[in-house]
Amino acid sequence: MRLVIATCEVVYEGRLSARLPRAKRLLLVKADGSLSVHADDRAYKPLNWMSPPCTTEAYPDRWVVRNAKGETLTVGIDEIHLDVAHDLGFEPGLEKDGAEVGLQGLLADHPEAIEPGLVLVSREHETGIGPVDLLCHAPDGTFVAVEIKRRGEVDGVEQLTRYLELLAGDNRLRPLRGVLAAQKVTPQARRLAAGRGIGWVEVDYDRLRGLEPAIPTLF
Amino acid sequence: MRLVIATCEVVYEGRLSARLPRAKRLLLVKADGSLSVHADDRAYKPLNWMSPPCTTEAYPDRWVVRNAKGETLTVGIDEIHLDVAHDLGFEPGLEKDGAEVGLQGLLADHPEAIEPGLVLVSREHETGIGPVDLLCHAPDGTFVAVEIKRRGEVDGVEQLTRYLELLAGDNRLRPLRGVLAAQKVTPQARRLAAGRGIGWVEVDYDRLRGLEPAIPTLF
DNA sequence: GTAACCAGCCGCAAT
DNA sequence: ATTGCGGTTGGTTAC
Secondary structure, eight states: EEEEEEEEEEEEEESEEEEEEEEEEEEEEEEOOOEEEEEEEEEEOEEEEEOEEEEEEEEEEEEEEEEEEOOEEEEEEEEEEEEEEOOOOOOOOOOEEOOSSSSSHHHHOOGGGTTTOOOOEEEEEEOOOEEEEEEOOTTTTTTTEEEEEEEEEEHHHHHHHHHOOOEEEEEEEEEEEEEEEEEEEHHHHHHHHHTTOEEEOOOOHHHHTTTTOOOOOOO | EEEEEEEEEEEEESSSSSEEEEEEEEEEOOOOSSEEEEEEEEEOOOOOOOOOSSEEEEOEEEEEEEETTTOEEEEEEEEEEEEEEEEOOOOOEEEESSTTTTHHHHHHHOOOTTTTTTTEEEEEEEEESSSEEEEEEETTEEEEEEEEEEEEHHHHHHHHHHHHHHHTTTTOOOOOEEEEEEEEEEEHHHHHHHHTTTTEEEHHHHHHHTTTTTOOOOO
8 A cells, every 4th residue: 555645736537527726635546456536624535536457657747547437537746745555454344233134134034123023025026027025914814015224215215106006016025015114214205105105214223233132342 | 645655454433333454555644634544455545534624633653543423443553654734725627528517418419319209398498396308299299208217227217107197187198108218227127117118218428528519628 | 404306326136 | 248236335416
């Protein structure tokens, strides 16, 4: 990994054209060949970058980074204020929580969080154009197709609508209704769902995770 | 901006739980308060991060970064190999070109790129639930509602379907059909469109931009 | 502030 | 390799 702080101008020519006027910035060169140009804001997002695989040609006054598609990132370097390189060695990698990370796994284990008394019939139930996330059975005898999204927006309602149309052909699943389950459901999605007789529910993700075995902490 | 290369362990407790075992990594602290933990790969994406606004408590052996939602990023520091800080000063900001213009402006100027002989009737034609991107008139006498997406996916077809349903009530626009215009149209979207009598077209963005005035380059 | 939408999205898994 | 899909998506703009 090489860290350079330089006064530079940058031009990206690729899927769009972008230009950065002269200023002092961080140039981050990783072992994978990638280059990112960072300002002192925008959190982790660089102003410009080139993802690997790409190659860099270094000239005295500028670097030209190129990828296979012919996109180029050109860094015109005026002055270098810092230039250090470090070998970071092996990266053991990120361990995300061992249990189910997503909403789907949690809701599959706790369908009663969607509606009291709901029982799971199957996960990823195939419809012909794609799987519906959960298929459940309610105490009132109806089947419930559940579409799970982190953010419940109109496209989630559209997707569920299509699934319901296709599942309507299966008379083993009658009567059938749909529910959109999400951490948050937007007003637009609520309106569209209501107009189609589709239910929605906002799920408390943190509470749901609390029902799982506690997560060992390091500190 | 502060750049630290350290042997460290990292724990994130927030929307999910994640742990990074001990290894040498880059800790990037920006003036906006954000912290990102970078390995020597994954292009510009950090392994872990905390976005602003957030606050950092620094102890001799660890940093604890916290945001308003109570999410924490804890960096246990074993050894520091580099620790430099630089003031980058003012960032003039990114000047994008091409993305701002968007496909819509280009296609409004060149509707013949969607279908030969197509003529623009109006842009952002209101339907009641939102505007359809372009409304055109074809040589065969039909009206064409055009939904423009950079990437043509199923939700674009769904959106256009809803617009067509609403526009069907306007008998000044008969006969009416729909076309999805995108740089790339996914197979799923093609199938769904076909099943609804909706057309689709892939637009060559670069060629279209070539019809516009050339973009001045820096180098 | 919230909601809707776009991104050079990135990155992963299944096909 | 491509497609589909989620992300601690992030970020911008209209409302």
